[in-house]
Amino acid sequence: MILNDFExxxxxxxxxxxxxxxxxxxxxxxxxxxxxxxxxxxxxxVPGDRLAQKVVDNVLHCIERDSARVCERCGKGGRRIMSExxxxxxxxxxxxxxxxxxxEILQDLHEELSTP
Ligand SMILES: [Zn+2]
Numbered sequence: 232m233i234l235n236d237f238e239x240x241x242x243x244x245x246x247x248x249x250x251x252x253x254x255x256x257x258x259x260x261x262x263x264x265x266x267x268x269x270x271x272x273x274x275x276x277v278p279g280d281r282l283a284q285k286v287v288d289n290v291l292h293c294i295e296r297d298s299a300r301v302c303e304r305c306g307k308g309g310r311r312i313m314s315e316x317x318x319x320x321x322x323x324x325x326x327x328x329x330x331x332x333x334x335e336i337l338q339d340l341h342e343e344l345s346t347p
Contacts, residue, residue: 233246233253233261233273234246234264237264237266237271237303238303239305239306240301240305240306241271241298241303241306244297244301244306245294245297245298245301248290249261249273249294252275252287252290255286256277256280256283256286258277258278258280258283259275259276259277259283260277260278262274262276266303266320266322268311269311269320269321269323270296270299270311271295271298273291273295275288275291301323302323303322304325304331304332305325305328307327308325309324310323310325311323317333317337318332318336
């Protein structure tokens, strides 16, 4: 699995596209996969094939843009949350998942603070 390090939502929506890309261009090597500004940023190289490289770069760019509107937790429509003080970094969530994740964080924090 290419998107191992990410939550289910992004995996369910984008893994298949990446697998398809790999089938079209068997030489493709995924060099990095990260969340950047709450979007899925994937870099890849296709050694010795400049045309394939352009296609791959464009597909990865589309995935990056699309990921800004897909909840990384459940895969439904979401939006980027750029300034939530309790998140370690910006994330993309739907309203439900945002509430659930924030609640979990606050509960952990509450337990931490009430432990003598
Ligand atoms: Zn969600």
